[in-house]
Amino acid sequence: MMKDLLPFILTHEGISYIKDDALYILDRRKLPFERKYIVCKDYKEAAKAISDMVTQGGGPLEVALNTFLLESRRNSNLDDVVKTLSSSRKTNTTMKESLYHLLDCVRKGEDAEKAVSSLFSYYDECYDRMSSFGASLIKDGDGILTRCFAEHSFLLSVKKAVLSGKDVKVYVPETRPYLQGARLTISSLTEMGIGAYLITDAMMANLMNEKKITLYMTASDRYLKNGSIINKTGTLADAICASYFNIPYYAFALKRSSNDDYEMEYRRGEEVKQIAGVRIAPESCEALYPAFDFVDRTLISAVITPEGINE
Amino acid sequence: MMKDLLPFILTHEGISYIKDDALYILDRRKLPFERKYIVCKDYKEAAKAISDMVTQGGGPLEVALNTFLLESRRNSNLDDVVKTLSSSRKTNTTMKESLYHLLDCVRKGEDAEKAVSSLFSYYDECYDRMSSFGASLIKDGDGILTRCFAEHSFLLSVKKAVLSGKDVKVYVPETRPYLQGARLTISSLTEMGIGAYLITDAMMANLMNEKKITLYMTASDRYLKNGSIINKTGTLADAICASYFNIPYYAFALKRSSNDDYEMEYRRGEEVKQIAGVRIAPESCEALYPAFDFVDRTLISAVITPEGINE
Numbered sequence: 001m002m003k004d005l006l007p008f009i010l011t012h013e014g015i016s017y018i019k020d021d022a023l024y025i026l027d028r029r030k031l032p033f034e035r036k037y038i039v040c041k042d043y044k045e046a047a048k049a050i051s052d053m054v055t056q057g058g059g060p061l062e063v064a065l066n067t068f069l070l071e072s073r074r075n076s077n078l079d080d081v082v083k084t085l086s087s088s089r090k091t092n093t094t095m096k097e098s099l100y101h102l103l104d105c106v107r108k109g110e111d112a113e114k115a116v117s118s119l120f121s122y123y124d125e126c127y128d129r130m131s132s133f134g135a136s137l138i139k140d141g142d143g144i145l146t147r148c149f150a151e152h153s154f155l156l157s158v159k160k161a162v163l164s165g166k167d168v169k170v171y172v173p174e175t176r177p178y179l180q181g182a183r184l185t186i187s188s189l190t191e192m193g194i195g196a197y198l199i200t201d202a203m204m205a206n207l208m209n210e211k212k213i214t215l216y217m218t219a220s221d222r223y224l225k226n227g228s229i230i231n232k233t234g235t236l237a238d239a240i241c242a243s244y245f246n247i248p249y250y251a252f253a254l255k256r257s258s259n260d261d262y263e264m265e266y267r268r269g270e271e272v273k274q275i276a277g278v279r280i281a282p283e284s285c286e287a288l289y290p291a292f293d294f295v296d297r298t299l300i301s302a303v304i305t306p307e308g309i310n311e
Numbered sequence: 312m313m314k315d316l317l318p319f320i321l322t323h324e325g326i327s328y329i330k331d332d333a334l335y336i337l338d339r340r341k342l343p344f345e346r347k348y349i350v351c352k353d354y355k356e357a358a359k360a361i362s363d364m365v366t367q368g369g370g371p372l373e374v375a376l377n378t379f380l381l382e383s384r385r386n387s388n389l390d391d392v393v394k395t396l397s398s399s400r401k402t403n404t405t406m407k408e409s410l411y412h413l414l415d416c417v418r419k420g421e422d423a424e425k426a427v428s429s430l431f432s433y434y435d436e437c438y439d440r441m442s443s444f445g446a447s448l449i450k451d452g453d454g455i456l457t458r459c460f461a462e463h464s465f466l467l468s469v470k471k472a473v474l475s476g477k478d479v480k481v482y483v484p485e486t487r488p489y490l491q492g493a494r495l496t497i498s499s500l501t502e503m504g505i506g507a508y509l510i511t512d513a514m515m516a517n518l519m520n521e522k523k524i525t526l527y528m529t530a531s532d533r534y535l536k537n538g539s540i541i542n543k544t545g546t547l548a549d550a551i552c553a554s555y556f557n558i559p560y561y562a563f564a565l566k567r568s569s570n571d572d573y574e575m576e577y578r579r580g581e582e583v584k585q586i587a588g589v590r591i592a593p594e595s596c597e598a599l600y601p602a603f604d605f606v607d608r609t610l611i612s613a614v615i616t617p618e619g620i621n622e
Contacts, residue, residue, distance in 0.1 A: 190593060196596065288518070
C-alpha cells in the first residue's frame with residue numbers, strides 16, 4: 001500500500017535503477033520541468049553524480065545500494081566502491097553505514113543481491129513505521145511547515161494524516177539555493193493531492209505569528225548521540241522561530257549516530273549568486289553557502305525513528 | 312560630505328529627477344544589471360510606477376516629492392495628486408505624511424519649490440544624524456546582518472563606522488522574491504568598498520550560531536507608537552533568531568507613528584513562483600506572499616530616529 005501513496009520521484013524507479021549494465025539516476029536538479037536520467041557506467045560516475053547533487057536527501061542511499069549491486073555483479077573491488085561512494089557526500093552517514101554493512105555481508109559470504117534487496121525492504125519498512133508515528137503527531141487543522149525535501153517519512157506522514165480524516169495544509173519554503181522546496185516538495189504534495197503553499201525562505205515567522213503554521217517537521221541529515229540534529233540550511237532559523245511561538249518541532253531520522261561528531265559542509269558561494277542558471281547578484285560580490293545547520297536538541301520536541309518517538 | 316559617501320542609487324539623481332516636464336525614476340527592478348529610467352508624464356503614471364515596485368524603500372518618498380513639484384508647476388489639482396500618490400503603497404506612511412505636509416504648506420501660501428526643497432534637505436539631515444547614531448552602535452569586529460535594502464541610514468552608518476577605523480563585515484540575505492539584497496544592498500556595499508557577503512534568506516541563524524553575525528540592523532517601513540515595527544518579510548525571523556543568540560537588533564525609523572494601526576500587505580503569490588522571470592515551481596501550485604512582518608518591540612533593542620536612540 002505504501003508505494004501507491006508515494007509521488008513518482010520517491011518510487012524506486014523514480015530515484016534510480018539498473019538497466020543494460022548501467023545505473024540510471026533521475027536528475028532532481030531538472031525537476032519538475034524535465035524528467036531526465038543521468039546514466040552512470042560505474043561507481044566512479046555514480047559517486048560524481050552524488051557529489052554533483054544529481055540526487056539528494058534519501059536519493060544517494062538508493063543510488064549507492066544499486067551501484068554496489070551493479071559492481072558486485074562485475075566482481076569489482078568492493079572496498080574501492082564503498083570507499084569512493086561513502087566520501088561522495090560527507091554528511092550522509094546512513095549511506096556510508098549501509099555500504100559498510102553490505103561489504104560485511106558479502107565478506108561473510110552472503111549473496112550481494114539478497115543483501116541489497118533485504119536492505120531496500122528494511123528501509124521501506126522504516127519509512128512505513130516512521131510515517132505512522134509522524135501521522136499520529138499531526139492534529140486536525142494543523143498547518144505544517146517543512147524545509148527542503150523531507151521525502152518518504154514526511155510525505156507519508158501527511159498523507160496518512162489526511163487519509164485518517166485530518167484537515168492539513170503544508171507550508172513549503174522554496175529552499176534556496178537549490179530550490180528543493182519549490183521543485184520537489186510542492187510538486188510531490190500537489191501530485192499526492194495535499195493542500196500546500198509555496199513561500200520564500202524567511203516567511204515562516206510571519207505565518208507562525210498569524211497562527212497559520214502550527215507544526216514543524218523535517219528530515220535530518222544526521223541525528224547525533226546527544227539528541228541534536230544536522231539538517232539543510234534554514235532548519236535552525238525555522239526551529240528557533242517555532243520554539244519562540246511554542247510550535248512543536250519533530251524531525252525524522254532513520255538512525256541515531258553513535259557519537260556527536262559532525263563536519264559542516266560549506267559549498268561554493270557561487271551557487272548562491274545564481275538561481276536556475278540566472279545571475280542574481282553582481283559577478284564581483286562574495287557569497288557564503290553553509291549547506292547544513294546544527295540544531296540543538298533543546299529546540300527539538302522529538303525525533304521520530306523507526307523504533308519510536310524519542311522525546 | 313554625506314553625498315560623497317553614498318552609492319549612486321541613493322543619490323537624488325540615482326532615485327528620480329525632473330527633466331523636460333517629465334519625471335524620471337530609476338528602475339530598481341533592473342538593477343544592478345541595467346541602469347534604466349522609467350519616464351512618467353504625470354502623477355498617475357508616477358503612482359503606478361510606485362505601485363509596480365519600480366522603486367521601493369525610500370524611493371517612493373523622493374518620487375512623490377518630485378511628482379508634487381512637477382504637478383504644482385502645472386497648477387494641477389494637488390488634492391488629487393496627494394491622494395493618488397499616498398495610496399500607491401499602503402505601508403509607506405512617511406510618503407503620505409510628507410505629501411500632506413506639502414499640501415498644507417501650499418495651502419498656506421508657501422512656494423511649492425521652496426517647500427519641496429526644504430523637505431529634501433530635512434531628510435538629508437535626518438539620514439546624516441541617524442547614521443551617526445547607527446555608527447556609534449557598531450563595534451569593532453562586528454558582523455552585521457541586514458535585510459532587504461536598508462538604504463541611507465544603514466549604509467551611511469556602516470560607512471561611518473568603517474571610516475572611524477572599525478573592522479566591519481555585512482551579511483546580506485538575498486531577500487526573495489524581489490531580491491533587493493542581491494541586487495541593491497550587496498552592490499551598494501561593494502561600490503562603497505565595504506566587505507560584504509551574500510547569503511540566502513534563511514542562513515542567518517547558522518551564521519549567528521557560528522558567531523559570524525553579531526549585530527542586526529534594518530530599516531523599518533513603520534515604527535508604531537507601541538515601539539513595535541513593520542518591515543520587509545523576513546525581518547521577524549531575523550529578529551527572533553537575533554534575540555535567541557542575544558544579538559542586538561537596531562531598526563532605523565524616520566518617524567514614530569502616532570498610533571498602533573497597521574494593515575498587512577499581501578502581494579500576489581505568483582511573484583514567489585518565479586525569480587527574475589524564470590519559473591521555479593509548477594504552474595499549478597499555490598504560493599503566499601506576505602510582504603511585511605510585524606516585529607514586536609520585545610525583539611528590538613532600540614530604534615534609531617533622527618532625534619536619538621529609543622531603547
